Amino acid sequence: MLNITKEFPGIIANDNITLRLQKGEIHALLGENGAGKSTLMSVLFGLYQAEKGEIRKDGKVVQINNPNDANALGIGMVHQHFKLVEIFTVLENIILGVEPDKMGFIQKKEAREKVMALSEKYGLKINPDALIEKISVGMQQRVEILKMLYRENDILIFDEPTAVLTPQEIDELMEIMRGFAKEGKSILFITHKLNEIMAVADRCTVLRKGKCIGTVDIKDTTKEELSKMMVGRDVNFKVEKEDSKAKDVVLAVREVTVPSQAHKKDAVRNVSFDVRAGEIVCLAGIDGNGQTEFVSALTGLEKMSGGSISLCGKDITKASIRTRSKSGMSHIPEDRHKHGLVLDYSLEENMVLQRYWQPRFQNKGFIKHQEVRNYARDLIKQYDVRSGQGPITVVRSMSGGNQQKAIIAREIDKEHELLVAVQPTRGLDVGAIEYIHKQLVATRDAGKAVLLVSLELDEVMNVSDRILVMYEGEIVGELDPKKTTVEELGLYMSGAKRDVAKENGNAK
Known part of the structure; x- marks a missing residue:
């Protein structure tokens, strides 16, 4: 990609950027939220047209007017927010647009055989008949990858592929990427996570505010140097905080049980714990162990089948969402698009959603x-x-990280006693993560209670004052981050270890 410039109203998203991708390499694209990474890849994939510059493949200038042109040139993309049809099956999504047909009839048997062969070859296990709306985000990502492989793409673009994955799924994805590179496929990998770049990339190009800062060989650089190139200053990776001074109980959860939407078992079983003013309690666990359902019940999005919740001494078990909000609960939701923002409203309208009355x-x-x-x-x-x-600005047009910052600004600024923060730094760059961690600690130091739900082990260990581990809908351990290790935390999260005192659900 040579001298690419792409403009939007009020902003130059890509300012004269040159990027060279070699055959069989994993090339990382690093930059802050809104630095222009996704825009640059969208130009390569034909979703946007650049005002200036040219794209060459194998030395020849190519014109990419739309994603079909990109696919014809062997360029595929896994988007940050997946482009899947929720009510179609896995198989239907993979073959959508390139269905094999005879006399106008889709040959599903043929397609299924090819898809299953690919899934076997690359270790991407899927159920071809499952509906997209019923499968986890990790599975949805596998579907996106299989879409590219089914179309026999040899340039693979991954836009923030690990933002929604568990640590185990991230390791699997890294292995898959290494396998692709060995086969001679070329990978462009957008991420904010420096550890991942150091682990799998061969080279890295850094963007800052729409400009290219430079391309470096990974073997010749460090995490600190990359973060400085990306943010333009030194970043502190350690969270600076005093010991917590916990006071009165703000949130009291007793014997909470939440039914599962997906199967007959309860998603959350008999969970009890307290969160006090002036402390950050983290609910840790591998994705899919009941954290999402618990938070939905806590914030009023889903009904509980048993137990009680009180906030500042007031029973809110059956209260409406607005009543909970007015009673002092702020909520940074897991899914910013579904539950955090009205995407077609302006930024100012989204900022007052909780307060316009x-x-x-x-x-x-x-x-x-x-x-x-x-x-x-x-x-x-x-x-x-x-x-x-x-x-x-219409919120839909903003980068994912800036959408996240808008939600955090709204929720922290409104009057609250309890902040429920679910994956608050998902998809954010190191500078923004450092800032949000400071905000969480400042909220705690202002005497508020913080319930953090996170899959990021570094975040769990660094930010929290107490860790409650959730496994299969139950609290299986209460840990002190100062006295535990990441390995021990991992054992609790995988269900290999249980705290006997927690068996009765008395985590206080």
């Missing part, structure tokens, strides 16, 4: 638009939310 923002039922805009501007500045047109 307050006298500050409305008068006799009419929104005070200037007040909303001023408030949004303050939050954008304070939390460094980058958007092309400031408060009036």
Whole structure:
């Protein structure tokens, strides 16, 4: 890709960027949220057209007007937010658009054999008849990878492929990527995670604010150097915090049981614990062990079948979502698109979703638009939310990391006693992660209670004051991050170890 420039209203997303990909290499693309990584790859995949510059494949200039052109040239892409049809099966999604047919009839048997052969060869186990809406995000990602392999692509673009995966799934994906490179396929790998780049990439190109800072060989660089190239300053990887001074109980969870949507067993069984003012309690566990269902019940998105929840001494077991919000609960949700934002609203409208009915923002039922805009501007500045047109930017057009920052700004700024933060740093760059961790600690130090739900082991160990491990819907251990190791935490998370005292569900 030579001298690529791509502009949007109010912003130059790619400013004269040159990127060279060699055959059989894993080439990482690193940069802050909104640095222009996804935009550059979308130009290569034909989703956007560049205003300037050219793309060459095997030395020849090529014109990529749409993804079909990209596929014809052997270029495939796994997007950060998957492009799958939820009500179709795995097999139907993989062959969509390139269905083998005879006389106008789709030959599913043929397609199934090819898909199963590919899944066997690359260790991407799938159930071809499962509906997309019923399978985990890790499985959905396998479907996206099989889509590329089915089309026999030899240039594979992975956009933030590990943002939604568990540590085990990340290791599997790294192995798969190494296998592709050995076969001579070329991989472009967008990520914020420096450990992953150091583990699998051959070279890395760094973007900052739309410009190319440089390309380096991984064997000749360090994590610290890469983060400095990416953010333009030194980043502190350690979370600075004093010991917690826990006070009164803010959240009391007793014997909570939540039914599962997917199978007959309960997703959460008899969970009891407290979170006090001035502490960060982390609910850790491998994805799919009931954390999502527990948070849905806690925040009012799903009904519980047993147990009780009280917030600041007030029973909120059956309270509506707005009542919980007004009672002092803030919620940074796991799925920012489904539960965090209204994507076609402007940034300023999203910033007041939890507060637009307050006298500050409305008068006799009419929104005070200037007040909303001023408030949004303050939050954008304070939390460094980058958007092309400031408060009036449509949220859908913003980068994933900046969408996340907008939610965090809204939830931390509104009055609350309990902050429920689910995967708050998912898909964020090191600079933004450092900032959000500081915000969580500042929330704690201001005397608020924080319940953190995270799959990132470094985050669990660094940020929390107490760790509760959830396995198959139960709390199986309570650990002190100062006294435990990542290995011990891993044993609890995989169910290999249980804390006998927790068997009765008395984690206090």
